[in-house]
Amino acid sequence: SQQGEEDPQALSIQEGENATMNCSYKTSINNLQWYRQNSGRGLVHLILIRSNEREKHSGRLRVTLDTSKKSSSLLITASRAADTASYFCATAEWSSNYKLTFGKGTLLTVNP
Amino acid sequence: GAVVSQHPSWVICKSGTSVKIECRSLDFQATTMFWYRQFPKQSLMLMATSNEGSKATYEQGVEKDKFLINHASLTLSTLTVTSAHPEDSSFYICSAWTTSGRHEQFFGPGTRLTVL
Numbered sequence: 001s002q003q004g005e006e007d008p009q010a011l012s013i014q015e016g017e018n019a020t021m022n023c024s025y026k027t028s029i030n031n032l033q034w035y036r037q038n039s040g041r042g043l044v045h046l047i048l049i050r051s052n053e054r055e056k057h058s059g060r061l062r063v064t065l066d067t068s069k070k071s072s073s074l075l076i077t078a079s080r081a082a083d084t085a086s087y088f089c090a091t092a093e094w095s096s097n098y099k100l101t102f103g104k105g106t107l108l109t110v111n112p
Numbered sequence: 113g114a115v116v117s118q119h120p121s122w123v124i125c126k127s128g129t130s131v132k133i134e135c136r137s138l139d140f141q142a143t144t145m146f147w148y149r150q151f152p153k154q155s156l157m158l159m160a161t162s163n164e165g166s167k168a169t170y171e172q173g174v175e176k177d178k179f180l181i182n183h184a185s186l187t188l189s190t191l192t193v194t195s196a197h198p199e200d201s202s203f204y205i206c207s208a209w210t211t212s213g214r215h216e217q218f219f220g221p222g223t224r225l226t227v228l
Contacts, residue, residue: 033216042205042221043156088155098209099146100217102156 006089006103014111019076021106023089024069030092032065033100034074037086046074046087081112114140116208118220125196126228132192133223135206141186142208146217147179150203162189196227 006023013019023032034046049056049065049072056063062075076083086107090100115138125131135145144163148156160181162168168181178200180192189208193200203224207217 035219040203040222040224043207043219045216045219048216098144098217099158099161100207101158102148104155 006087006106008106009104010107010109012109012111013079015079015081017079017110019079019083019108019110021074021087021089021108023072023074023103025072025089025091025101025103026070027091027093029067030098032063032072033090033092034061034063034072035088035090035102037088037105039085043088076108079108079110081110084108084110114138114208114210114218116142116206116218116220118204118206118223120223121221122224122226124226124228127197128195130192130194131196131225132190133204133206133225135189135191135208135220137187137208137210137218140208140210140218142189142210143186144209145183145189146207146209147181147189147191148205148207150205150222152203156205159191193225196225198227201225201227 031050033048035043037043047058047063049063060077065072086105088102088105090102117136119134147159150156158171159174160168160170162181162183164183164186170176183189203222205222207219209217
């Protein structure tokens, strides 16, 4: 079954607003990571949160992890047009040699 | 930060030909490299895990004879798409994992393959 299901699939907001994306997963994980991908480009690692952590911050990014609900959220505050991209969560399982399983992604559009 | 390169960045080939894509870790040694495929507007799907000096481990549904992977050194893995067909057209992305203690994979910029 699919790990890392994000919602919403698409999100359109105005510059300056906050954007929240959610991710759910099904199995036990070692860590959960969020990536960003601009159209047709490679992935940029945003943040990693370990299974024993509940919240992590990096600049305008805030990630939470609830292992009891098997879910995570990515909050981007004070969004900018340059934040327009697809955002993916990815889970690394304990038993999988650090294979990452990606969710379907959220396409974020920040309108100027 | 760790840098991973891919070559070529894009390639167009005729149906039936083979295409080789290189993935290099430029400033670190990667024990393990991963190959992903991404179709338009979709997520990344893991194709195979490549460990230096050993045979690659393919995910279910991925034909190992069609997608040949060689991980000859700690800094280079290659993916060869053999007898490519239009349905193989996709964005291929590699990543490298280092055993330095960090738990993240470093991704290459991707290779756009178009098979005519």
